[in-house]
Amino acid sequence: MDKRFWSSRIQTLVPYTPGEQPKDRVFIKLNTNENPYPPSPKVLEAIREATDARLRLYPDPEALELRKALAEFYGVGPEQVFCGNGSDEVLGLCFYAFFSPGKKVVFPDITYSFYPVYTELFGLDYEEIPLNGDFTLPVERFLGGNGGAVVCNPNAPTGKTLPLSDIRRILEANPDVVVLVDEAYADFGAQSAVPLLREYRNLVVVGTMSKSRSLAGLRVGYALGSPDLIAGVNCVKNSFNSYPLDRIALAAGEAAVRDTAYFEQTRRKIMSTRQRTAERLRELGFLVHDSNANFIFITHPARSGRELQQGLRDRGVLVRRFDRPRIADYLRVSIGTDEEMDAMCAACAEILKE
Amino acid sequence: MDKRFWSSRIQTLVPYTPGEQPKDRVFIKLNTNENPYPPSPKVLEAIREATDARLRLYPDPEALELRKALAEFYGVGPEQVFCGNGSDEVLGLCFYAFFSPGKKVVFPDITYSFYPVYTELFGLDYEEIPLNGDFTLPVERFLGGNGGAVVCNPNAPTGKTLPLSDIRRILEANPDVVVLVDEAYADFGAQSAVPLLREYRNLVVVGTMSKSRSLAGLRVGYALGSPDLIAGVNCVKNSFNSYPLDRIALAAGEAAVRDTAYFEQTRRKIMSTRQRTAERLRELGFLVHDSNANFIFITHPARSGRELQQGLRDRGVLVRRFDRPRIADYLRVSIGTDEEMDAMCAACAEILKE
Numbered sequence: 001m002d003k004r005f006w007s008s009r010i011q012t013l014v015p016y017t018p019g020e021q022p023k024d025r026v027f028i029k030l031n032t033n034e035n036p037y038p039p040s041p042k043v044l045e046a047i048r049e050a051t052d053a054r055l056r057l058y059p060d061p062e063a064l065e066l067r068k069a070l071a072e073f074y075g076v077g078p079e080q081v082f083c084g085n086g087s088d089e090v091l092g093l094c095f096y097a098f099f100s101p102g103k104k105v106v107f108p109d110i111t112y113s114f115y116p117v118y119t120e121l122f123g124l125d126y127e128e129i130p131l132n133g134d135f136t137l138p139v140e141r142f143l144g145g146n147g148g149a150v151v152c153n154p155n156a157p158t159g160k161t162l163p164l165s166d167i168r169r170i171l172e173a174n175p176d177v178v179v180l181v182d183e184a185y186a187d188f189g190a191q192s193a194v195p196l197l198r199e200y201r202n203l204v205v206v207g208t209m210s211k212s213r214s215l216a217g218l219r220v221g222y223a224l225g226s227p228d229l230i231a232g233v234n235c236v237k238n239s240f241n242s243y244p245l246d247r248i249a250l251a252a253g254e255a256a257v258r259d260t261a262y263f264e265q266t267r268r269k270i271m272s273t274r275q276r277t278a279e280r281l282r283e284l285g286f287l288v289h290d291s292n293a294n295f296i297f298i299t300h301p302a303r304s305g306r307e308l309q310q311g312l313r314d315r316g317v318l319v320r321r322f323d324r325p326r327i328a329d330y331l332r333v334s335i336g337t338d339e340e341m342d343a344m345c346a347a348c349a350e351i352l353k354e
Numbered sequence: 355m356d357k358r359f360w361s362s363r364i365q366t367l368v369p370y371t372p373g374e375q376p377k378d379r380v381f382i383k384l385n386t387n388e389n390p391y392p393p394s395p396k397v398l399e400a401i402r403e404a405t406d407a408r409l410r411l412y413p414d415p416e417a418l419e420l421r422k423a424l425a426e427f428y429g430v431g432p433e434q435v436f437c438g439n440g441s442d443e444v445l446g447l448c449f450y451a452f453f454s455p456g457k458k459v460v461f462p463d464i465t466y467s468f469y470p471v472y473t474e475l476f477g478l479d480y481e482e483i484p485l486n487g488d489f490t491l492p493v494e495r496f497l498g499g500n501g502g503a504v505v506c507n508p509n510a511p512t513g514k515t516l517p518l519s520d521i522r523r524i525l526e527a528n529p530d531v532v533v534l535v536d537e538a539y540a541d542f543g544a545q546s547a548v549p550l551l552r553e554y555r556n557l558v559v560v561g562t563m564s565k566s567r568s569l570a571g572l573r574v575g576y577a578l579g580s581p582d583l584i585a586g587v588n589c590v591k592n593s594f595n596s597y598p599l600d601r602i603a604l605a606a607g608e609a610a611v612r613d614t615a616y617f618e619q620t621r622r623k624i625m626s627t628r629q630r631t632a633e634r635l636r637e638l639g640f641l642v643h644d645s646n647a648n649f650i651f652i653t654h655p656a657r658s659g660r661e662l663q664q665g666l667r668d669r670g671v672l673v674r675r676f677d678r679p680r681i682a683d684y685l686r687v688s689i690g691t692d693e694e695m696d697a698m699c700a701a702c703a704e705i706l707k708e
Binding site for chain 2 (some may be wrong): 001002003004005006007008009010013014015016017019021023029032034035037038043044047048051052053054055056057058059060061085086088089090096097098099100101117118120121156166174176177178201202210214215216217219228229231232234235236237238239240241242243244245246247248249252263
């Protein structure tokens with residue numbers, strides 16, 4: 001690669017690697033935390049209704065109707081909601097809006113691996129705080145002396161949840177910097193920090209429709225915070241891309257938020273499949289961490305992570321593994337349908353018999 | 355606004371202001387250079403075909419099929435094509451990928467007003483080179499000694515076109531930095547710089563489906579360049595947002611590029627309406643600059659720009675005006691249907707009679 005024309009800023013940048021999206025073979029796809037259930041029928045209907053000549057016109061740059069729907073759902077004001085092109089973009093815009101060069105941002109060493117990429121991209125200082133041996137968060141290391149803190153709750157890829165009392169401690173110990181809570185997976189059993197917005201003006205909560213709303217294919221993410229914080233994200237967004245959400249995504253996102261019955265039904269189904277899968281895998285001798293996400297984080301004393309991942313792939317099951325210290329022998333397995341998880345467990349049993 | 359929690363980087367940032375998207379009243383909307391014709395029927399069909407359970411899955415992060423379609427259309431390789439969320443995002447990613455802090459980027463003083471916003475957002479040095487009195491580009495001011503150059507061709511909001519011979523001069527005089535040619539409007543009569551990609555490795559051409567493909571509502575933009583330059587944009591994109599294009603936009607964009615007959619028909623219609631409108635406005639005493647875009651840039655000796663814009667608005671016609679030195683008395687008028695332009699001309703005639 002000839003980087004002669006690249007900016008000095010990106011000469012050593014290493015991008016985030018998303019999970020594989022296979023094109024040529026049908027897998028049981030448990031590698032990117034997608035929802036096994038289709039989007040709500042009302043979402044598909046909303047898309048059909050938006051598919052007409054109006055696509056020649058720009059979308060609403062302020063995403064007002066979608067923001068209103070989210071505001072109602074979460075019990076906040078529309079001016080406390082920002083919408084963007086998936087929570088990855090929203091996180092990136094938040095990192096740029098709230099963290100300043102020269103002031104160290106803190107997040108765990110084992111967490112969503114996009115966080116250090118944002119800080120590298122934007123030239124921000126950061127420190128990765130090692131999780132405890134059981135993958136719980138050493139809360140005391142997040143209590144001040146930093147330029148901002150990022151916590152994924154439930155954490156990825158471990159699935160571990162931080163109680164709201166600990167988030168409160170972190171917020172109180174960081175009154176002058178932003179604490180960003182990434183709740184991409186919170187709908188699968190964690191307590192949301194959104195109610196804390198009433199008390200803390202330094203809190204930003206980020207969410208996505210890719211997981212619990214079955215809309216990974218449409219790229220809708222959001223942030224909730226005080227009006228002053230949301231204005232900061234808007235300032236960056238409007239200096240980069242006025243219209244990150246297209247007309248279809250706006251209509252679909254709104255319909256998804258408003259169909260609470262479908263949302264409840266599918267997320268509960270996934271939580272129940274998660275429980276069932278964890279039990280079966282424990283019977284097979286796996287260590288399965290308690291998870292409040294739509295994935296489980298597992299390891300087996302008798303097989304390496306690499307062997308397990310390859311064995312599953314050979315049997316048509318894709319799972320995610322992070323080849324990094326401390327977790328290289330773990331697999332992150334998304335929760336699919338009961339049938340998919342039965343097939344995954346059966347494949348594991350086969351591998352262990354070899 | 356309390357900016358206490360905002361990054362030091364954005365404390366004085368002034369975002370770009372997009373043209374008004376009216377919500378409560380029906381206007382003849384000639385203010386944001388949208389296409390008056392609907393997207394191709396094949397685009398709507400492609401969206402309907404993509405509207406199903408697959409929306410639960412992430413889109414192709416590499417946009418391969420769309421890139422292949424664009425590569426075929428432009429006669430380049432797929433590895434020379436980058437796709438993003440509208441050309442605004444693509445431009446932003448290019449600014450970040452190719453321009454370095456401390457090295458002055460040059461662009462005209464009168465051009466797409468998002469360029470200085472990107473440079474402010476990213477902390478880049480820049481110089482706005484004054485256009486000549488007739489709004490032509492002082493080419494000699496772009497011949498080296500800078501950290502990059504950006505030229506919108508045809509230029510916005512003037513509609514003026516730079517001949518390829520001048521773009522060639524600029525490319526040759528800037529062998530070590532990137533020259534970015536923004537061709538958002540080139541399909542309406544300008545010669546594209548894409549054929550120059552064979553000769554110049556420092557050239558990036560940016561395009562959009564918002565204008566000539568009638569897809570402003572779906573946010574599809576692209577950049578063409580050498581594989582090494584495209585890898586640079588990908589490096590930034592993949593460090594910010596893996597999936598800027600959703601499944602619907604990918605399918606729609608591909609269908610739009612492949613329907614060349616519809617593209618030819620609608621862009622030729624707009625060029626013919628532009629000609630007809632310019633003639634009518636000249637009869638009314640307007641100065642109408644020759645335009646190769648889907649808008650015209652006009653001024654009248656007897657009325658201020660503000661009066662004209664307000665008079666048109668009172669008559670249900672929205673046009674864009676930039677309240678900036680040298681062009682405050684000009685209106686940028688998007689080309690609509692013949693009927694819309696007749697109504698606009700009739701409204702102008704009324705205003706001039708007052």
